[in-house]
Amino acid sequence: MPTTLKDIARELNISVSTVSYALHGGTRKIPDQLREQVRETAVRMNYRPNRLARSLVTGRTNTIGVVPPVLDDDVFLSPYLRMAWNSIVNEAEKLRQDLLLLTASDRTRAADSIDDLVDSRIDGLLFVAPSVEAKPFERLTELQVPYTLMSAGGNAPGPHFGVDNNQGVRLAVQHLMALGHRRIAHIGGPDSSYDAIMRKSTFDQLVREYDLPLFDGQSQHGPWTRESGEARLVELMKLAHPPTAIFAGNDDLAIGVLGRAFEMGIRVPDKLSVIGFDDAGFLAYGLPGLTTVRQPLPELAALAVRSLVDFIATQSVPADLELPATLVVRESTGPAYLTP
Amino acid sequence: MPTTLKDIARELNISVSTVSYALHGGTRKIPDQLREQVRETAVRMNYRPNRLARSLVTGRTNTIGVVPPVLDDDVFLSPYLRMAWNSIVNEAEKLRQDLLLLTASDRTRAADSIDDLVDSRIDGLLFVAPSVEAKPFERLTELQVPYTLMSAGGNAPGPHFGVDNNQGVRLAVQHLMALGHRRIAHIGGPDSSYDAIMRKSTFDQLVREYDLPLFDGQSQHGPWTRESGEARLVELMKLAHPPTAIFAGNDDLAIGVLGRAFEMGIRVPDKLSVIGFDDAGFLAYGLPGLTTVRQPLPELAALAVRSLVDFIATQSVPADLELPATLVVRESTGPAYLTP
DNA sequence: TAAACTATGTGAAACGTTTCGATAAGGATG
DNA sequence: CATCCTTATCGAAACGTTTCACATAGTTTA
Missing domain, CATH: 3.40.50.2300 (Response regulator)
Incomplete structure (x- = not known):
């Protein structure tokens, strides 16, 4: 049974509307003395406005x-x-x-x-x-x-x-190319994700645009998980000519790649370069820090x-x-x- | 101007209360035919109950x-x-x-x-x-x-x-002691945290209980951050006889220790053992994997x-x-x- | 001095529900 | 036929606000 405006009004023998004006006074002016008195009483009685009721009439909830x-x-x-x-x-x-x-x-x-x-x-x-x-x-x-x-x-x-996914992916691919990579794979996110779709299609487009070598399983969809990254890496490494660099659609995937690469004895970045996307705040210790495309x-x-x-x-x-x-x-x- | 009960009532020429009973019928029974008709109209008119109003009267918000x-x-x-x-x-x-x-x-x-x-x-x-x-x-x-x-x-x-912080800390210390450690330091959380206080005091108590060697800066408070872990490690390593094991009050602190240890060339776990608390999941990745006390x-x-x-x-x-x-x-x- | 303000305050409607207490009609019961 | 249940429905109060329109009383203006 919390205090209401009515309680305050009764206590001070004034009307509810006056109390309301005094406390949240907008348009109406209330004499300073009364206003103070109301405020004081409100505090004393532990008054807390009922936001449901307020919202019901104002139509705003904040x-x-x-x-x-x-x-x-x-x-x-x-x-x-x-x-x-x-x-x-x-x-x-x-x-x-x-x-x-x-x-x-x-x-x-x-x-x-x-x-x-x-x-x-x-x-x-x-x-x-x-x-x-x-x-x-x-x-x-x-x-x-x-x-x-x-x-x-x-x-x-x-x-x-x-x-800007387009620009971001371009950043990643160009970075890899600047390092001499041409055989680049993409491990992407699920095709229920706008971002995943955009990143994959931009990647595919860049491969054509820069005339990079094509190979099986070069550009794939999958869940945004570390496990997916691990699994994809294993597959890619089975190829006769594995890629020298992997562009992962997000950092989770990239971390999966990094972890599994270590387990498989593939040294990063010596034998394999890995770049992620997001820069979502992964911290590295004892393993190479992840190069990534930062999304603000x-x-x-x-x-x-x-x-x-x-x-x-x-x-x-x-x-x-x-x-x-x-x-x-x-x-x-x-x-x-x-x-x- | 969303549809209200009143709108439905007007449409069907029945009263508001009947509509209410028909839709969320509790105590009152409404004939099946009418109930169906009301429901149908509600759907047709895109009716969505106003939860503010409902909560105002029921006093529950879920x-x-x-x-x-x-x-x-x-x-x-x-x-x-x-x-x-x-x-x-x-x-x-x-x-x-x-x-x-x-x-x-x-x-x-x-x-x-x-x-x-x-x-x-x-x-x-x-x-x-x-x-x-x-x-x-x-x-x-x-x-x-x-x-x-x-x-x-x-x-x-x-x-x-x-x-159970007491038992958890005991687990950590006993694990370290079982590995032969006696010179153990604790890097704790802020003293505004119940958990930090409990863990530190339990640690201090265990040191006495097991008669472990005491040394300067053995048991400290600080923020729950990686940076704090790093800073504490540096200090501890300045000691003439540095600890052989560190029990960190949470995983963040432990990761800080691990990261800085790697930078300083202190091999973990060869030269230093590190154990954390929480097992709060991987935002940090790296090697070696962190031994920790899991909090459910x-x-x-x-x-x-x-x-x-x-x-x-x-x-x-x-x-x-x-x-x-x-x-x-x-x-x-x-x-x-x-x-x- | 009448008209027009201003300052101060009140009353009541409205927001959209839920739910209690009628009410009216019809059927069963004595 | 009078009474008493059901059944189906309704009206209205209540929840706690905000806010508009109105009512005093005192004060200025013409």
Whole structure:
């Protein structure tokens, strides 16, 4: 039985509306003396505004819903999401927005379930790396729900903020080529990911553009996991002419490659160069640090949050933005090892 | 302008209450035919219940507020929190609870600010690794707010779920002693952390209990960071008789030690054994693999969430629980190197 | 001095639910 | 036939706010 405005009003023998004005006084002016008295009483009585009631009448909640990617069970274990989520939290705190986590609870029919997310409890929706299958964003526009997408790739519907995959992949391939590599493989992410698709297709395109040698299993899709990286490496090393360099679609995959390479006695970067993507904050000790393409996740997350808040406030759709990637050279890449 | 119960009622020429009963029918029976008709209309009109309004009257929100530890800026970058948060999310989803993230927005006076967290929007509060300074949990009891604590150590007020630090530390020290180590140092966490305090005091006690040699800087407090681990190692190695083994209060610290040891050319585990605490998952990769004391974070998180939900439902305070730690032996510990 | 402000305050509607207590009609019971 | 259950439905209160329209009373303006 928490204190309400009515309780304060009764205590002071004034009306509820006066109390409301005194505490959150916007348009109305309340004499200083009374206002102080009200405030004092509010504190004394442990008054806490009921935000449900407030939101019900104002229509605003100052809360944004975050929809994580639909992966397997342990979504938040992903280094990418860890980084993204941390930045989202930071930015939301700055903008004084609360965060409601919307997990895709028991939705087999993931597609239509967007309806379930739309709720009077949130002002807008932030999708983090949504999967390609999740089409029904038009539905959101129809329902008048502001939303932004973080890391969704160029062909995603709606205002999205991501890295320039094209430029990033180019950075990686050019870095490898500058080191003399020509036989380069790509271990990519799942084809439900916008980023994975973009990175793979850019890679494929660059191979043609630079006239690099083609070989079996050169460019593959798979889950964004360390295990996938390990498995792919094993396959690639079975080839008669294995690649001298591997461009992994994200850091997890790259770490898998690195770990398995060590186990197989393949020295990195002497015999094999490995480059990742994301720079999601892996720390190395005792193994070569991972050369990778840095995606400005903190900036992207902040951008996605800020734009969403703007969207909500102004009701006008924000403009997309792709930020450039940067190359972070560590020790996992080196001059190409050329068989004599 | 979303559809409301009133809209449906008007459409069908029936009363609002009938619609409500038909859709979420509890006590009242509605004839099957009418019920179907109502449901159909609801779907057709894109009806979505307004949860604010519902909660306002029922007093339940099915949402629990999560309060992360007050660390520096990037709270969610911590491997511990990543693990904990992931498990919290999983369990909450199972129990169909939504999660509202309550960040400690601009509170200089962190102590009293618990009030700000108490909100009609949540049914209960889950504190993750609260700091020792945050005293005012009595206030919560006073305000009748159900809450549980995850990883708060034995002397924390309120129902808490954590690892058995005492037993865990014992595991670590005994493991090292079994390998012949006697000169053992402890690099601990900040003294704002219940866990850090417990681990340090247990360590100190064990040193006495087993009559291990004492030396300067043997047991220290510091932030839970890799940098702290690095710095401490450097100091310890300046000693005339450096320790042969280091027990780090968490994995971050241990990784710092490992990394710096590698740089300094101190071979692990040949010259130095290192053991961590948490086993919070791989954000660091490298060699040798870190021997550590595993804290069952997923289970603890699930427990904390479940107990909170119970607490909310039954209004009776759940019982504390400490789960045992387990030893995970990898390659960073080995037989003691004894100076000839 | 009448009209028009200003300052201060009140009352009540509205937000969208849930749920309690009617009510009316019909059927069964005595 | 009067009474008492059911059954099907409704109206209205309540949850705690915000905010608009109105009501005083005192003060300025013409």
